[in-house]
Amino acid sequence: MSRFWNPVVHTLLPYVPGEQPKIAQLVKLNTNENPYPPSPRAVAAMREVLAGEGELLRLYSDPEGQALKAAIARRYGAYGIREEQIFVGNGSDEVLALVFLALLKQARPLYFPDVTYSFYPSYCRLYGIDFVTVPLDEHFALRADDYVGSADMGAIIFPNPNAPTGRAISLDDIAAVVRANPNAPVVIDEAYVDFGADTAIALVNEYPNLLVVQTFSKSRSLAGLRAGFAVGDVALIEGLVRVKNSFNSYPLDRVALAGAAAAIEDEAWFEETRQKVMKSREKLADNLSRMGFEIIPSAANFLFVRHPGYDAAILARQLREKRILARHFEQPRIRDFLRITIGTEVECEALIAALIQILQPHEEKIYDNHGR
Numbered sequence: 538m539s540r541f542w543n544p545v546v547h548t549l550l551p552y553v554p555g556e557q558p559k560i561a562q563l564v565k566l567n568t569n570e571n572p573y574p575p576s577p578r579a580v581a582a583m584r585e586v587l588a589g590e591g592e593l594l595r596l597y598s599d600p601e602g603q604a605l606k607a608a609i610a611r612r613y614g615a616y617g618i619r620e621e622q623i624f625v626g627n628g629s630d631e632v633l634a635l636v637f638l639a640l641l642k643q644a645r646p647l648y649f650p651d652v653t654y655s656f657y658p659s660y661c662r663l664y665g666i667d668f669v670t671v672p673l674d675e676h677f678a679l680r681a682d683d684y685v686g687s688a689d690m691g692a693i694i695f696p697n698p699n700a701p702t703g704r705a706i707s708l709d710d711i712a713a714v715v716r717a718n719p720n721a722p723v724v725i726d727e728a729y730v731d732f733g734a735d736t737a738i739a740l741v742n743e744y745p746n747l748l749v750v751q752t753f754s755k756s757r758s759l760a761g762l763r764a765g766f767a768v769g770d771v772a773l774i775e776g777l778v779r780v781k782n783s784f785n786s787y788p789l790d791r792v793a794l795a796g797a798a799a800a801i802e803d804e805a806w807f808e809e810t811r812q813k814v815m816k817s818r819e820k821l822a823d824n825l826s827r828m829g830f831e832i833i834p835s836a837a838n839f840l841f842v843r844h845p846g847y848d849a850a851i852l853a854r855q856l857r858e859k860r861i862l863a864r865h866f867e868q869p870r871i872r873d874f875l876r877i878t879i880g881t882e883v884e885c886e887a888l889i890a891a892l893i894q895i896l897q898p899h900e901e902k903i904y905d906n907h908g909r
């Protein structure tokens with residue numbers, strides 16, 4: 538606290554990121570990073586930026602990220618997406634921060650689920666945005682109907698699949714929400730979409746009020762690079778560019794622009810790694826449910842689970858003692874749950890082995906923790 542702070546700073550409740558520990562040999566299943574390395578083509582492209590004596594870095598990067606936008610437009614070419622419909626930023630958190638300022642602060646309140654990405658209320662406090670939370674149903678599913686037919690929605694945002702639940706809704710449901718609110722911007726945060734949901738980028742050319750945000754951090758294994766993007770109507774993108782150029786003209790450096798573009802072009806690597814993650818998710822879900830965990834159906838690279846007989850906070854602590862990190866949220870409705878990122882096969886096996894020791898030390902044999 539300081540008397541030198543702007544009064545707004547006193548009111549902020551900043552987002553608390555998952556732990557990024559310095560300890561080696563930890564099984565890190567707490568922040569939804571991809572367990573597999575990024576595309577080797579992305580790494581090679583980044584090395585090229587540093588070629589020679591790194592003289593390229595003497596020059597500013599492209600403020601609009603044209604080559605990256607072209608690569609994204611090609612990837613979504615089947616939906617008729619053009620470069621002018623794409624905005625790139627320093628991780629999707631930065632894209633979202635600009636989206637909240639440019640589009641989600643309206644005269645009427647912003648609506649989002651009661652259980653969702655906890656960064657949203659942080660942005661609202663930062664910008665003074667009124668918000669209303671809409672309860673998920675008793676199975677933690679988002680009901681599109683809750684966002685249809687209410688006259689006073691100024692704007693809407695939710696992740697699909699939702700975080701931290703992992704549940705996805707259909708494109709039909711998203712279209713219904715967007716159609717029912719033609720005067721409100723509707724933002725779909727697709728951080729996890731590549732692990733099992735359909736992208737609403739397919740709907741962008743039908744609806745001028747729809748904006749889709751994606752990241753390179755999860756399905757492209759580039760959380761440390763910081764790259765994200767948004768796709769929407771040209772007029773929405775223009776608004777984002779205006780705000781960006783009032784804040785930071787060069788959000789992406791040359792290394793990130795080159796790495797992200799090469800990553801989105803490497804379709805084979807993307808496909809192989811996301812298939813591996815989805816396969817491990819199904820196996821881990823199976824093993825956890827045999828241990829008595831209740832599992833929310835997940836279309837993401839994590840599972841949201843609870844055990845009727847064990848306290849989630851204590852479980853997280855016991856796992857940590859065994860050098861395995863999972864995420865626990867001390868929040869209403871979800872304090873019984875753990876969010877577990879899908880790791881490599883070996884990491885998933887280590888998790889199961891640790892849980893067997895913690896929960897049911899006598900029943901080791903019934904779990905498929907050695908199968909390949």
Ligand SMILES: *Cc1c(COP(=O)(O)O)cnc(C)c1O
Pocket residue numbers: 569627628629630631654696700726728751752753754760763764765
């Ligand atoms: C991980 C995540 C992001 C942020 O991704 P970055 O691109 O790494 O900033 C945004 N939204 C949700 C729901 C996420 O889980």
